[in-house]
Amino acid sequence: MSEKISFELNGQSITITLSPDHRFLDVLRKHLNIVGPKEGCGEGECGACSVLMDGYIVQSCILPLGSVHGKKIMTIEGYRETKRFKALQDAFLTEGASQCGICTPGMIMATEYLLSHNPHPTDEEIRHGLAGNLCRCTGYNMIIKAIKRAAKEGEGLW
Amino acid sequence: MKEKQNISVGIDNVEAADKIAGLAKYTSDIVIEGMLYAKTVRSTIPRGTIREIKIPTLPKGYYTVDATDIPGDNIVGMLRDDWPVFAAHHVNHIGEPIMLIVREDKAIITEIVNKITITYDEAEPTFDFTDSCEQLSFQKGNTKKAFKEAKKIIDYTYETGYQEQTYIEPQGFIGYPENDGVTLIGSIQCPYYVKHAVMQTLGASEDLVRVIQATVGGAFGGKEEFPSLMACQLAVAIHKIARPIKMIYEREEDMEVTTKRHPAKITMSAAIDADNRVMAIKSHVGLDGGAYIGLSKVVLSRGMLASTNAYTIENVTARGDVYRTNTVPNGAFRGFGAPQMIFAIEMFMHHIAKDLNIDPLTFRKAHMVKQGDLTATSGVFRDPVIMNSMLEEVLKQSNYIEKVKQYQHPESNKGIGMSWFLHGFGFTGSGEKDKIKARVRLKKDEQDNVHILIAAVDMGQGPKTTMRKLVANLLDYPIEKVIFNNPDTRYVPDSGPTVASRTMMIVGGLLARATKKLQDQWVAHQEVVTEESYEQPSYVQWDNEAMHGDAYPAYSWGINVCEVEVDRQTYEVRVRNMWNIYDVGKAIDERIVLGQADGGQAQGIGYGYLEVMNHREGKIMQKNMTDYIIPTAADTPPMENTLMDNPYPLGPYGAKGVGELTLVGGAPAVALAIEQAIGKKVHTIPVTPERIMELIDNE
């Protein structure tokens, strides 16, 4: 049975009539043409599908549409319009933190969540903050450097 | 004229800004109006004959696609053509593809797949190393004599497990009919491998098959030959149904049925003389090829060629077999046979030294390769070998010698390990000349933009950036005016597959020559096209039958040092630090090379202590990212990486190969560190907590 589900997506009100047992990732990618969040594992392990829900990072591949009703969702498509994103993008570029790039949008959303709660994280805090976002290319160290750079150069943004 | 900047200084990766912003288009992001989906029906048994397939009545418009629909050969064209596109009568591993179900409604497709029943006459499967189907051997000096004269003979056996590439983007293609032919867009490393395989399966001419690379979300060898299988299946489906079709693997499907690093069993035997020198090494490499051999023979050869690693040994006998088993076929993975052998030889040299009561570092140094020495296959190390200065530097950075002493104390629970390694780049021996025959093209258009036309794929390792930088630097021209789009076989010549760490050295080398030509022929506002093809350096002599001579024109070198701590209650390993040093000739872009280093090392140590995959009666047990453990940010240690300058005269700006080099030494470095921390010899990787417990308990 379909239900009317309403939520805010990147600042826009959305109402969609769909069964609440759809994976939110599919709703984004198939129904709303939001393809920045990627499917890597389909079981909440790799983090490529990460989005923010009311400011909290969640894995959209195991998020039922029913849980999104009444929430505010931010994906990379919305986030990339912000100053914070620009600071992260510059830092990721400068440090070489993106290789194949499939994990990167999720990694950026995880970083936003981390920095918004902890604007000056230590290495260890970054490592644990990214624990739900797997990357097979970089070995993470350049990502960690990029986040520290963004925290420093984007001082005051978070 | 302004002074040219040092080529090695890092620049921003040209693709990364879009990737970071979520704008890059991967295969699964591509939507074609009216496209259908395909799902694979697979064998559920490891070996048998298909007796009957019961298919429920299909709803209108739903299709099956199987071996009977193949217009050409039911074979995936690879190095050894033994791998069927669809199983027609026999199945040889669990998960072997039998047919596709195709239509637009995924829920109905799933229902159909679930309702199909297949009955088999089951046969006894083979899982052990008994059915040898490829053999190789080579000989240097007189091993027999050396063993006869030896003061002491030392033998060890080493074993390595599966490793899954675990690219974060699963395998996938989307294809559509175009001008009586088929066009395929996919997550691939080798556009021309795919094209040639599809031509063979469709029985189609060159002009009817077009292959385009989408943005690739990681590959690591996993998208070298396996995509050819998917592409052939999809091409047959498109040929039959004449609609666009998308086929993206789910993660579990990907982990269960795609190729992995070959599990290996390696026996080593050394003849030691009165001065405690290794006079001879005999080795045997056994690889589990899985159900179909594909390119396993070349993996075996790569492994055997590394059998003396960065040591000069006078007398060598190397033998190897690929065994056929009723398991998922194994294939390409960064390192390609070398990680198995380099694990074995590094442990072996260490274990010999321990058995002889000699300091392992001193012992290894006494055997280190020098310029002019002969390789395992009696080729020559022609170029300067700077391992000594690399060793000095990394010993200093890591404080290795002091730590070795300190961690000898059994209560420390700490250990430090070091690996040495080399890696030859390009196809082995005369493979580049005889098999690949790479061609590259540069086209300057009327707006004076320079187009790089090669089949090399950027799967994250950076050729989009480095190739543009290379051409721009040689032309002293703005990089923005140099264009390098994703390869499309309609427009680019076959510069060979994106494998074997060959892209910068071989393809980049050809591009450098083509650029020189372009410069000479440059006429403003007119189209100018230049081409170059591969020519083997005249000094390279290789006898493929005897495996004798120069297996590679030159080698890259490296040293990894790894420090660990082992928990005495849980036997868990924490990798605390890594120090790494490389001679890659000349880095075309330091930032990119250092990124390769970090990533390769993480995969290398993951292979050594973390990543467990096994099968039970042919069924892969760790079939998702929860159960197959790759390192997270919390597992990966800080890494210090140093690049040495040692330009190779025939490489572009002196560049040699990079990609695989950074992986091959990780496993022995971490295994040797664990060995010290627990005070027990390690012979098998991954060195899991479960194995550490056994080693400690079996006093």
Add this chain to the structure above:
Amino acid sequence: MVENKIPTSYNEALKILATGSYQVLNGGTDLMVRYRGWSETRVKFKKNMLHIHNLDELNYITSKDEYIHIGATTTHETILHHPLIPEIMKKCLRVFASPAIRNMGTLVGNIGNASPAGDAVLIAYLLEARLVVESLRHQREVPIEDFIKGPGSIALAPDEIIKEIYFKKLNFNATYFTKVGGRQSDAISKVMFAAGYRLDADKIVDIRIAIGAVSPTIIKDKTIEKSIKGYTLKNLSNQKSMILSQYAAHINPIDDQRSNKHYRKKVALNLLEAFLNDIITRS
């Protein structure tokens, strides 16, 4: 086809449950994985689902007398950062899964799934938590060890919901938590160990031990704990091997794709022994 409902109030949720044909879907971190289908298709739930994750009425952490109450839709991340929560729970949640999973998953949801490897479930056992279970018919309370009957099996009627979990504040000298997973984070446990004790001079006045992922349900034996209470540190030292063998009798792990039974048993006993040694040498 299964039905899905999103209640707008707790009372509405109870009414829908009263039909007896709905299963509660909370954070979804377990069920969405277990019943996942091909991408872009509906999740293959076997029952009608009641999506309660947005019920703010059940999203709370409160303290009454010596007790702390946690509502059903309160996520792990909320629990982790709440000032009322005891340190032993925080130790566990810090290394539990990943930030995203902690933002979605709930403690009550994990208990509802009754996984023997559920990290926070182990702590609920250690805290001797009780569950408030409600339906339109009644409200009842049940200790966690009576509620969880086996892997995936719980004592919950079709019209009932777990409304909240509550436990008494701890008064221990020290608490211990070890999670052994395949990697440092983002991992399912192979073995889990949690414990705490309180000393009065050199006498043990309280001790609790919980061991997870080594038997069908979490091991927490009040009889053994009771027998240890009153021991002096010297008694404890003398009785150590006896205690270890009592626990060893309960530990009955399995071989699976993540580890093997020998390792699980040995590590569980190692952690228990290290805990006991720590008390003994603390004097």
